Amino acid sequence: MNPDRLLLIADLIPPGPEALERFDVGAQVEAITRLGFSAQHIEVTDVTVGEAGIAFFDSKHARLNRRDLLKEYRKHHGRRGSWDIVYFNVHWLSGELMPLHPEWFQRDGRGGIIPIPYGSGGYSCINSPFRDWAMEMIREIGMYGVKGIFLDGPVFSPKGCYCDACRAGFKGQHGLEYAPEQMKDPLVFHKVLTFKQESIARFVRDVRKSLKSVNPDAVLYMNGLPLGPGTCGRDNRRVAPWQDALLAEGGFLSGDLRDLPVWKPAATAKWLETQAEGKPTIVAVAGRHGPWNRYLLPAAETWIAYALSVANGAHVWYGIYDANRDDPRMNTVREINRLLSAHSDCLAQTASVARVALVWSLKNANFYQTTAEQLDFVEGKAVLEHRMKSDARRAFNGWFEVLSRSHRLFDVIDDHCLERGGLSRYELVILPNVACMGEKECRSIRDYVAEGGNVIATYDTALWDAWGRPRETHPLKEVFGISETEGAEYLRCDHVALEPSPLTGGIDQSLIPAPHLHIKVVPAPGARAHMHFRKKQPSSYCDLPPKTDHPFLLKNRFGKGTALLFTGNIDAMYETYRFPEHGRLMRNAVDGLSRRDVRMDEESTSLIVNVREKGNRRILHLVNCPHDVGRPIERVKELRDVKISVHTGRRPRSIRTIRGECDLSFSYAEGWVSFQVPEVREYEAAVIDLPGKGDERGSDR
Numbered sequence: 001m002n003p004d005r006l007l008l009i010a011d012l013i014p015p016g017p018e019a020l021e022r023f024d025v026g027a028q029v030e031a032i033t034r035l036g037f038s039a040q041h042i043e044v045t046d047v048t049v050g051e052a053g054i055a056f057f058d059s060k061h062a063r064l065n066r067r068d069l070l071k072e073y074r075k076h077h078g079r080r081g082s083w084d085i086v087y088f089n090v091h092w093l094s095g096e097l098m099p100l101h102p103e104w105f106q107r108d109g110r111g112g113i114i115p116i117p118y119g120s121g122g123y124s125c126i127n128s129p130f131r132d133w134a135m136e137m138i139r140e141i142g143m144y145g146v147k148g149i150f151l152d153g154p155v156f157s158p159k160g161c162y163c164d165a166c167r168a169g170f171k172g173q174h175g176l177e178y179a180p181e182q183m184k185d186p187l188v189f190h191k192v193l194t195f196k197q198e199s200i201a202r203f204v205r206d207v208r209k210s211l212k213s214v215n216p217d218a219v220l221y222m223n224g225l226p227l228g229p230g231t232c233g234r235d236n237r238r239v240a241p242w243q244d245a246l247l248a249e250g251g252f253l254s255g256d257l258r259d260l261p262v263w264k265p266a267a268t269a270k271w272l273e274t275q276a277e278g279k280p281t282i283v284a285v286a287g288r289h290g291p292w293n294r295y296l297l298p299a300a301e302t303w304i305a306y307a308l309s310v311a312n313g314a315h316v317w318y319g320i321y322d323a324n325r326d327d328p329r330m331n332t333v334r335e336i337n338r339l340l341s342a343h344s345d346c347l348a349q350t351a352s353v354a355r356v357a358l359v360w361s362l363k364n365a366n367f368y369q370t371t372a373e374q375l376d377f378v379e380g381k382a383v384l385e386h387r388m389k390s391d392a393r394r395a396f397n398g399w400f401e402v403l404s405r406s407h408r409l410f411d412v413i414d415d416h417c418l419e420r421g422g423l424s425r426y427e428l429v430i431l432p433n434v435a436c437m438g439e440k441e442c443r444s445i446r447d448y449v450a451e452g453g454n455v456i457a458t459y460d461t462a463l464w465d466a467w468g469r470p471r472e473t474h475p476l477k478e479v480f481g482i483s484e485t486e487g488a489e490y491l492r493c494d495h496v497a498l499e500p501s502p503l504t505g506g507i508d509q510s511l512i513p514a515p516h517l518h519i520k521v522v523p524a525p526g527a528r529a530h531m532h533f534r535k536k537q538p539s540s541y542c543d544l545p546p547k548t549d550h551p552f553l554l555k556n557r558f559g560k561g562t563a564l565l566f567t568g569n570i571d572a573m574y575e576t577y578r579f580p581e582h583g584r585l586m587r588n589a590v591d592g593l594s595r596r597d598v599r600m601d602e603e604s605t606s607l608i609v610n611v612r613e614k615g616n617r618r619i620l621h622l623v624n625c626p627h628d629v630g631r632p633i634e635r636v637k638e639l640r641d642v643k644i645s646v647h648t649g650r651r652p653r654s655i656r657t658i659r660g661e662c663d664l665s666f667s668y669a670e671g672w673v674s675f676q677v678p679e680v681r682e683y684e685a686a687v688i689d690l691p692g693k694g695d696e697r698g699s700d701r
Helices: 025-034 069-080 130-142 164-174 180-184 186-214 236-242 264-276 299-310 330-342 362-367 392-405 415-420 439-450 570-577 580-593
Strands: 008-013 039-043 083-089 148-152 219-222 246-254 281-290 292-296 315-321 356-359 411-413 428-431 454-458 482-490 495-497 511-513 517-523 528-534 547-558 561-566 598-600 607-614 617-624 639-647 654-657 666-669 672-680 683-689
Touching (some): 008 330, 083 130, 148 186, 180 186, 186 219, 219 246, 246 264, 246 299, 264 299, 281 299, 315 330, 356 392, 356 415, 392 580, 428 439, 428 580, 439 454, 439 547, 511 580, 517 528, 561 580, 570 580, 607 639, 617 639, 617 672, 654 672, 672 683
Parallel strands (some): 008 039, 008 315, 083 148, 246 281, 281 315, 356 411, 356 428, 428 454, 454 561
Antiparallel strands (some): 281 292, 482 517, 495 511, 547 561, 617 683, 639 672, 654 683, 666 672
């Protein structure tokens, strides 16, 4: 699967089984074509209340066989040249199957069936005989010649699985039993989680083998892990070898959107691109506002979700209910699809040019602590267990917000990148409270900085091992310039006094709020301490206590590179309170350790910018994401005459916008091209056409 053009996938959730008997497949496929989609996820089993074993194709393994919808879908998509990709549910079983196949269901520690949060039914267990049934069904579907299969799941409930098959499989592998009360032991928890991850990887591997045996050209991909804890057993790295693309639900919006970052699709696309390692990525965008699934999102939210996905190199899946396909709001979807399709040659198969990397650590999410957004396969979590630990999710979000709103280009990388040491392409790596780090990761960071790389870290980064156990000494103390650490401290209402330096530029407050948590660090000789914490205030109304010897910031030269440590959880603090001084300190730190590739008016914070490359073209994406309005966003304020400078190193041949269809005049000096975009509504992109690198007439000399 390596389409030269953007893959725009529709999923129009069909009605229940009785209505499907009368369903007009041709009209649906015609509607999808009219809306500008190039592919469709089609449902040919009944999943209205979970997988019930009712097949709408010719199957020897279904509980009930109904009308052959798959044959009809094949005919209509074949006529139009669009892709038919079959949706197959491998995580949710209907309650109707409980008396027929009780052994298929995941079990909790007491042996009870684990209910799924959708309202009825339970989780299917891929280590049970359900596995064999699913393989046969997928094989039958593949024999129709479909373009591919999408697996919704597989997944394990965090409460399981304690079924006979899982218990036997784990004991055969490790020689011991496991029980719920043992999950607090990091070693046992790690073994059980690894068993789940390996089970899912084996299942996807075997599905691929079964599918390819009858349909060698069919593609296969699953509903992957977005940024969040992977205690459900999903790990994109483990299953990537057996997939033709990576997909995750980065555009699913639900609940109170005021608590959800508008840039969620961008973060998902960046994360998937790192893990896909060259394979296509797909961000799933739900056009509805969950859990009110028949309520469509406003036009601005739809534009933003689409644009942030494509701006970060992803294809797009868009899902609503079939009953909503003729809603007037779908005119927005048609407009977006037509724009993207018309310019697919410069939007598909692009590559990142970022020189800054922001780390999202799956180890941290699994073995430290993090809040979590409620998703289909991830349990929501708003309350943290340990007061002296920070929040991994808020720390990451704080940095993502600062980088995005200050127009920095950056990638999102994972702990796998740290482990294997592939960091040399980056000038700066940011570790947002990456507390859990293994020995390989620590060694990689040490080597990276010694060889000239720069690092920014916060709070208790690396003070816990890969399994979430506290370390006695800091493994990166030479890198950060630490003589010793004297424990952590919680500060409720304290302040830090600013000191003049490039790191505090642009801040006019003499005192700023101290982060709630900080590590009491004693600097090593040669390390440069900036600002210092004060002794803890006994009340919020008392006089300011004297300063301590514990720095707020520690900057250290190590080998050829520089490491900067915010000793407090400034990033999680910024995500929570949005103190502008915290954001400015973070931004100044990044500016001091990496070069910019885009220059814009500092006040244009509603614009999220990205630049990607394809051949001799640079594509500048501008996504208008206001952060000072409520959500869902009904409309955005159009921006006029946006002035931008982009570092290209060569004088462009031309610059043209894709939505405004306007050729732009520009100036060029010292590697920078400067121009003005007349109008940015929700989204605009400018294609910068450069001469070949060997063309000396176009190079900066």
